[in-house]
Amino acid sequence: MRPLARRVAAAATALALLLTGCSSTDDGRDADGTIRLRFQSLAWQKESVDANKQLVREWNAAHPDVQVEYVQGSWDNVHDQLLTSFEGGEAPDIIHDASDDLADFAYGGYLTDLRPLLPERLKADIPEQSWRTTTFDGGIYGVPFLQEPRVLIANTELLKASGARIPTPERPWSWAEFREVSKALTEKGRYGVAWPLKEPVSVTLNLGLSGGGQLFHRDPDGKAELRFEAGDQVVTGTIRDQVNSDRSAARTALGMGGSDTLPGFFGGRYAMVPLGFAYRQQIVEQAPEGFAWTVLPAPAGPGGQAQGVSPQTLSVAEDSPYKKEAVAFIDFLLRPPNMVRLARGDWMLPTGTTALAHPSLHTAEHGWATGTALAKHLRPAPAQTVRGYPEWKDKVATPALQEYYSGAIDTAELRKRLVDDGNRVLARYQR
Numbered sequence: 001m002r003p004l005a006r007r008v009a010a011a012a013t014a015l016a017l018l019l020t021g022c023s024s025t026d027d028g029r030d031a032d033g034t035i036r037l038r039f040q041s042l043a044w045q046k047e048s049v050d051a052n053k054q055l056v057r058e059w060n061a062a063h064p065d066v067q068v069e070y071v072q073g074s075w076d077n078v079h080d081q082l083l084t085s086f087e088g089g090e091a092p093d094i095i096h097d098a099s100d101d102l103a104d105f106a107y108g109g110y111l112t113d114l115r116p117l118l119p120e121r122l123k124a125d126i127p128e129q130s131w132r133t134t135t136f137d138g139g140i141y142g143v144p145f146l147q148e149p150r151v152l153i154a155n156t157e158l159l160k161a162s163g164a165r166i167p168t169p170e171r172p173w174s175w176a177e178f179r180e181v182s183k184a185l186t187e188k189g190r191y192g193v194a195w196p197l198k199e200p201v202s203v204t205l206n207l208g209l210s211g212g213g214q215l216f217h218r219d220p221d222g223k224a225e226l227r228f229e230a231g232d233q234v235v236t237g238t239i240r241d242q243v244n245s246d247r248s249a250a251r252t253a254l255g256m257g258g259s260d261t262l263p264g265f266f267g268g269r270y271a272m273v274p275l276g277f278a279y280r281q282q283i284v285e286q287a288p289e290g291f292a293w294t295v296l297p298a299p300a301g302p303g304g305q306a307q308g309v310s311p312q313t314l315s316v317a318e319d320s321p322y323k324k325e326a327v328a329f330i331d332f333l334l335r336p337p338n339m340v341r342l343a344r345g346d347w348m349l350p351t352g353t354t355a356l357a358h359p360s361l362h363t364a365e366h367g368w369a370t371g372t373a374l375a376k377h378l379r380p381a382p383a384q385t386v387r388g389y390p391e392w393k394d395k396v397a398t399p400a401l402q403e404y405y406s407g408a409i410d411t412a413e414l415r416k417r418l419v420d421d422g423n424r425v426l427a428r429y430q431r
Contacts, residue, residue: 033065035322037329040071040092042078042312043346045281051345059332066325068094079390086110086317093320094329099133099144099380100202100310103387106141112316113139117327122334130351133311133380142313145334146348148277149298149307149374150207151367152178156292158185158271169297169305169373175211175238178299182248185271194253194261194270195239200401201393203274204236205382206308211235211301215418216382223430224386226422228415234301236404237411244407254405266291274298277371281347284366295367297374305374308381311351349375388429396421 029035039056043049049072056070071092073081079101085091086105095111105111118140123131126144134142159166164181167173173181182192197203205215211234219225242249250270253261259282261273266288283293298307314333316326332338339355349371350356361372383389400417403409409417 035066035325037066037068037094037320037322037326038071038092039068039094039329040073040096042073042075042096044075045278045346047281047347048342048345051341055333055338055341059329066322066329068329082110086319089319091317091319093317093322093326095315095317097142097313097315098310099142099313100384100389102134102142102313102315103136103385103389105315106136106139107387110318111141112318112320112323113141114143114316114327115140117316117323118143119327119331122331125336125352125354127351127353129379130311133309133384134313134315136385142315143330143334144311144313144351145339146312146343146346147309147351147375147378148348149309149371149378150203150274151277151298151371151374152272152296153265153275153279153283154272154294154296155265155268155270156294158190158268159294162271167296167299169370172297172300172305175234175299175301179238179242179246179248182242182272183246186246186248190268191250191253191270192248193242193272193274194250194256194264195243195274195405196256196258196261197239197254197402197405198257198260199398200254200405201397202308202310202381204397204401207274207298208232208235209306209308209379209382210299210303212303214382216386224388224426226392226419226426228419231302233411236401236414240405240407243405251406254402262286272296277349277367278347280366295370297370305377306379307374307377308384309378310381310384312346312348386426388426392422392425396425 041052043052053070056068060067073096078097082091082095082097082105091110102111122143130144130147131140133144134140162181162184164184185192208215212231213229213234215226215228215232217225217227239249243251243254258275258279261270262282264270265273266286280295287293297305314330316323320326334352336352336354339350339352340358340360343350343355344360349361356372356375362369397418400409400414404414
């Protein structure tokens with residue numbers, strides 16, 4: 001809450017209390033001294049919502065003097081909703097979001113720098129590469145706690161019948177080998193792969209690291225700049241060739257979201273679908289009885305098995321009067337046993353090394369072990385700390401990549417639009 005808004009709100013609250021005959025302390029606690037915090041969660045899958053609500057109940061039972069209210073948010077509109085709440089002085093104390101959404105809020109002064117508040121246990125348990133996803137200008141503005149590698153979900157029967165080598169986290173396919181397997185799996189009425197690229201940017205950037213690409217770079221002055229180099233063409237070129245040259249990837253899937261591809265996958269129209277790790281839950285719930293599927297690691301390239309990720313995060317609003325208590329709740333929520341509960345509820349991987357070692361995350365069932373083996377290869381998404389990234393993504397990169405993958409423009413035009421048009425966008429944010 002900005003200073004003027006805070007004074008106005010405080011005056012209004014005091015007047016209301018006088019009119020109703022209630023009493024309150026000067027710092028906004030209840031009359032009996034109870035502190036109340038609002039925790040906005042973006043959990044949406046039933047298991048995840050249940051896990052979050054249960055942990056809130058456990059905290060409240062153990063901390064009668066600091067009570068947490070669970071507030072349900074939505075991934076669909078979280079950025080605009082948070083911006084409105086920040087500007088209106090109504091932001092929740094504890095904020096669930098994703099690291100690639102934090103930069104503008106952090107630079108705008110809406111989030112608390114957590115460095116002096118974080119417990120040593122929590123700082124030590126989460127690897128430095130994860131902390132880099134929430135570090136802006138030297139400050140830490142969120143605690144990264146869940147992450148999601150991209151994997152290949154394959155029809156087990158079709159994969160075995162093709163005679164292809166089954167990849168493992170130790171010996172993944174190369175991008176060239178993946179392209180050949182996709183062709184081998186393609187026949188009349190069936191595509192080897194379906195790329196759901198309705199939102200193509202994060203897929204392209206994050207998998208692009210395995211090709212040795214980066215796209216976003218820093219000049220000697222620390223300013224972000226875009227360059228489309230040889231490594232950036234590995235993944236983009238593979239996808240384009242699969243759709244337009246090999247005809248091994250379904251063109252219609254380019255406009256789909258991940259969930260949209262599942263009926264075709266179950267029906268045998270697609271032999272493989274590259275998806276986020278959490279989609280396994282939908283597959284478990286929706287797959288026809290007897291349908292056999294397997295989780296395979298994403299292909300590797302010159303950059304090895306590196307993948308970019310934007311972990312889910314927990315932040316504290318700068319306007320919260322109870323920052324210390326809010327961080328104590330975050331610390332409770334992310335104790336290793338609780339982090340495991342949250343990860344399993346969301347079908348994702350915890351960032352904490354202790355939680356990641358839990359036996360339940362290393363079972364073959366539903367591909368847990370494959371995903372967990374990929375955790376060491378996860379890196380901060382290339383555009384993690386770049387101001388202006390949302391505008392570049394929406395106005396420049398999304399339409400350019402959609403046209404490129406469909407075959408409407410060539411590599412030279414893609415480079416021109418991503419780099420030339422993109423750098424003009426970034427320049428406005430770095431004056």
